[in-house]
Amino acid sequence: MVNIIPFHMPLTDSEEEDNYEMGFAMSRLGVEEEEKEEFFQCDEASSINIMPNKTRVYIDNDIHQITKLGTKPDEHLRRVLPGERVSPSVSTVRMLAGREFNYSGKGRFSFADCRHVVSRYLPVYGPWEIDRFNTRAYVSQFSADGSLLVAGSQGSHIKIYNVEKDWKVQKDILAKSLRWTVTDTSLSPDQRYLVYASMSPFVHIVDIGSATKESHANVTSDVNTVCFADETGHLIYSGSDDNLCKVWDRRCIGKGKPAGVLMGHLEGITFIDSRGDGRYFISNGKDQTIKLWDIRKMPSNASSSSSSSSSSGMQFRNYEWDYRWMEYPPRARNMKHPCDQSLSTYRGHSVLRTLIRCYFSPAYSTGQKYIYTGSNDGCVYIYDLVSGNQVARLDHHSQTVRDCSWHPFNPMLVSCSWDGVIARGEFPGTGEKVRRKRIRRKYEN
Numbered sequence: 001m002v003n004i005i006p007f008h009m010p011l012t013d014s015e016e017e018d019n020y021e022m023g024f025a026m027s028r029l030g031v032e033e034e035e036k037e038e039f040f041q042c043d044e045a046s047s048i049n050i051m052p053n054k055t056r057v058y059i060d061n062d063i064h065q066i067t068k069l070g071t072k073p074d075e076h077l078r079r080v081l082p083g084e085r086v087s088p089s090v091s092t093v094r095m096l097a098g099r100e101f102n103y104s105g106k107g108r109f110s111f112a113d114c115r116h117v118v119s120r121y122l123p124v125y126g127p128w129e130i131d132r133f134n135t136r137a138y139v140s141q142f143s144a145d146g147s148l149l150v151a152g153s154q155g156s157h158i159k160i161y162n163v164e165k166d167w168k169v170q171k172d173i174l175a176k177s178l179r180w181t182v183t184d185t186s187l188s189p190d191q192r193y194l195v196y197a198s199m200s201p202f203v204h205i206v207d208i209g210s211a212t213k214e215s216h217a218n219v220t221s222d223v224n225t226v227c228f229a230d231e232t233g234h235l236i237y238s239g240s241d242d243n244l245c246k247v248w249d250r251r252c253i254g255k256g257k258p259a260g261v262l263m264g265h266l267e268g269i270t271f272i273d274s275r276g277d278g279r280y281f282i283s284n285g286k287d288q289t290i291k292l293w294d295i296r297k298m299p300s301n302a303s304s305s306s307s308s309s310s311s312s313g314m315q316f317r318n319y320e321w322d323y324r325w326m327e328y329p330p331r332a333r334n335m336k337h338p339c340d341q342s343l344s345t346y347r348g349h350s351v352l353r354t355l356i357r358c359y360f361s362p363a364y365s366t367g368q369k370y371i372y373t374g375s376n377d378g379c380v381y382i383y384d385l386v387s388g389n390q391v392a393r394l395d396h397h398s399q400t401v402r403d404c405s406w407h408p409f410n411p412m413l414v415s416c417s418w419d420g421v422i423a424r425g426e427f428p429g430t431g432e433k434v435r436r437k438r439i440r441r442k443y444e445n
Helices: 013-029 062-071 092-100 111-118 250-255 302-309 439-443
Strands: 040-043 047-050 125-132 137-142 148-153 157-162 168-174 182-187 193-198 202-207 213-217 223-228 235-240 245-249 260-262 269-274 280-285 289-294 344-347 358-360 370-373 379-384 390-395 401-406 412-417 421-426
Touching: 062 111, 062 289, 092 111, 125 148, 125 157, 137 182, 137 412, 137 421, 148 182, 148 412, 157 193, 235 269, 245 250, 269 358, 280 358, 289 370, 358 401, 370 401, 379 401
Parallel strands: 137 401, 223 269
Antiparallel strands: 040 047, 047 390, 125 421, 137 148, 148 157, 157 168, 182 193, 193 202, 202 213, 223 235, 235 245, 245 260, 269 280, 280 289, 289 344, 358 370, 370 379, 379 390, 401 412, 412 421
């Protein structure tokens, strides 16, 4: 049974229903740690599953403390009533009461307090369709400030939507020299240039204002994904079909050898996302897992590590399998790399048919306490970074979700799928009003 503690006050029937819906959402997504949660499913047109917390395997690592400090409410706000024990999680109502009575002595919320509140409101409601392509959609990414959304498809079209103007198409770019599909896009910080790539040795740069294009050679060499470790641009992470995560130092990249290698995946790597601190990153693998890494765990002798690990990815594989058209072998799901150097592994989603992407949730609104990913089953999965629990599943699509993007500031998540749909999920209050049934009746018996 889902335990809901409503805030009682005399209201009219309509006001009571509105406040119940708001209170239900707040209490359901911000449940205190001592409350035991059951599986919750909303019987709407879109299936929203918020998963139970049954197995807690916390990471005993620095990132646990970093995540905790970034989203932990002030101690005085956690002790709202005199003599009450401190809880690791505090309801929004209690925090607001604590702020009004100035228990913290600051008269306002700190950034950690704000993240603690906002990170509860997962963008699980919807979906609302933004656009529909006639071909498979492969890319959907917000700009750094969240004002624009870039979406690319197999049909040579890259559309730029203005988020703040009701998702109006600001630019429709016809991609040139396209091979198969648009595989990646990126907006420059000033939002003047768009870079896109396809399955070819070229990267295209588009001046969004004039629509002029330039092409530059780019060596791909079977590397599936690359990203910078932090804003300095010195360290680069890469992943490929050799099952290895490699760390490169741009200052000595001419030597042709990585600065370090991390092992753990049993199959090729489809995507890497950096936490932005030069230490931690996550990788999505064809072994149907996401792994969290700390580059400080890689061997100091990169050359010996690279040579010894060159065969480690394949020597445990005693089956033939191709992720592009075959299901992952059931007997391989519980296999573990004997030299796994990752901090944590996240399972539940499906990495098949294409190079599916995964990301850290936004730092500003959630303190990067979640990891989210697309999936071959048409869903978006959200995991708790520290516990590894699956906290939500967004069932918005009928085909593979290759890419998804969490708005940098608002509880809004956009996903694109092979069904051609660009869809958004969000938390009520940022879009149209969502009317929901009193779902607790479903569990009362």
